[in-house]
Amino acid sequence: MKKRILLLAGGQSGEHEVSLMSARSVLNALPRDQFDVTPVVISKQGRWLPPTETQRALESGEAATGGDLVLHRAASAEGYDAVFPLLHGPMGEDGTVQGLLTLAGIPFVGSGVLGSAVSMDKVMTKQVLASAGIPQVAWALAVRREWQQQPDSVRERAAALGYPLFVKPANLGSSVGISKVARAEDLDGALNLAFSLDRRVILEAMTAHKPREVEVGILGNDAPIASPVGELRFEADFYDYETKYTEGRATMHIPAPLSAEVAEQVRALALRAFRALDCAGLARVDFFYVEETGELLLNEVNTMPGFTTTSMYPKLFEAAGLSYSALVTRLVELALEER
Ligand code: ATP
Ligand code: MG
Ligand code: MG
Ligand code: MG
Known part of the structure; x- marks a missing residue:
């Protein structure tokens, strides 16, 4: 019996388009004599697209809109033997979708809730x-509210790490929102960018x-x-x-x-x-x-x-x-x- 696979792609993060590229490759590669693969693209708004819209999104590689709410469609994921959540970044690679699939009792590719989230x-x-x-570089955490209310304490943390340093949204990928900050004057801009994408931001020292x-x-x-x-x-x-x-x-x-x-x-x-x-x-x-x-x-x-x-x-x-x-x-x- 062929295994029925649900391939999830797209998703709500800044890595939506990257995920579509990955999914196209996986879709072509899963051997058809062993697997029956159904792709579902998740829009940037978090809606699960029906087949025609999914096909269109995969072919164009562009972000799509419309579709159903997550929970409604997850119930219909029940008929599958396994899910391949080929999603990068928050709302896909971070344990959220993994939690949904765990609750639904459907096996899936990759780490579970804990490993994904951490x-x-x-x-x-x-x-x-x-x-x-x-071994890792020296680092410091800052959260958005701190940056809004006590920006100097965040700036001090950066100064303690020394320049140049890296500022990154804590939960993202593909280098989205990451800045290499060469001088203190450029710190605020880098923090504003990172905080526009995440509530948690990491500051990292660079190696010599x-x-x-x-x-x-x-x-x-x-x-x-x-x-x-x-x-x-x-x-x-x-x-x-x-x-x-x-x-x-x-x-x-x-x-x-x-x-x-x-x-x-x-x-x-x-x-x-x-x-x-x-x-x-x-x-x-x-x-x-x-x-x-x-x-x-x-x-x-x-x-x-x-x-x-x-x-x-x-x-x-x-x-x-x-x-x-x-x-x-x-x-x-x-x-x-x-x-
Ligand atoms: P990925 O697409 O691999 O998930 P990411 O968005 O999670 O990437 P990082 O890998 O943390 O981001 O950083 C992106 C790039 O920035 C690194 O590959 C490296 O070139 C540079 N970089 C990040 N942190 C440092 C650091 N502390 N010191 C030197 N270079 C760094
Ligand atoms: Mg990464
Ligand atoms: Mg990386
Ligand atoms: Mg990544």
Whole structure:
């Protein structure tokens, strides 16, 4: 019997369009002799689109409107064997949709409520990983109300970290809302931008030297495996949205030119982080490697990483001998696995 899969895409976050790109690739790759796949695009307003509108959104790649309320459609998700929530960012990668599917009793690809929620929030992630002894940059939290009522205390926190520093919405991805702040004069603008997107904002110190950026894929549930390590290289000041999604702005190097020891250290730290955060299914764990000092710092954990055929996560497993379609098939198997 073919497995019936509901593929969720789009969603309410700033990464809606990125999700549509990922979903198109997965839709083409799930073997039709094993799976019966129904895509449903979730609009930016959080409505689940009927088939024709879903098809239109997937083909055009543009944000759609209309559709039904979440709870109404979730009930009809009951006929599926598994859901692939290929959603990035808040209201999709953060435990909300995972909670809905858990309540509905439908297995799904990826981390559950806890792993998704903690990994989505960069501050919560840092706190959990610090307690697991994983090296990270120095950081500070600020919440919107504080920024509105005691801006000087937020500015002091930034000054204590030193410039340049990074300001980020705590719960987002694709570098949306992230600024590299070189001087104190530019701090307010960066904070205003980040707070327009999230109630929680993280301030992060930078390493003394420009770090190399290496990433590793994790696959599995309670016995996860790590992929080879990949590296991203680009000319831009940091890996911003434009650099991520404009053809030719960044290059991927798999395996990353690192010593065997460093590569092994990356994989071991990533596996430790995956377990500490109670992740499941998949995650892409991003690191900074400071060549001058040999320092390896964990940057973040993405529980639903970019998933087009040319994205880092599938490329990392391809290098390990797992094709894109074998990978998505494995992810569905992991969703159905007894834990
Ligand atoms: P993703 O699309 O991978 O989910 P994201 O939006 O969650 O990304 P980050 O990975 O936290 O954002 O940061 C985006 C980029 O900004 C990094 O890849 C890196 O280039 C730069 N960056 C972020 N934080 C720091 C830091 N503390 N020091 C140096 N560079 C940083
Ligand atoms: Mg991220
Ligand atoms: Mg992300
Ligand atoms: Mg990242």
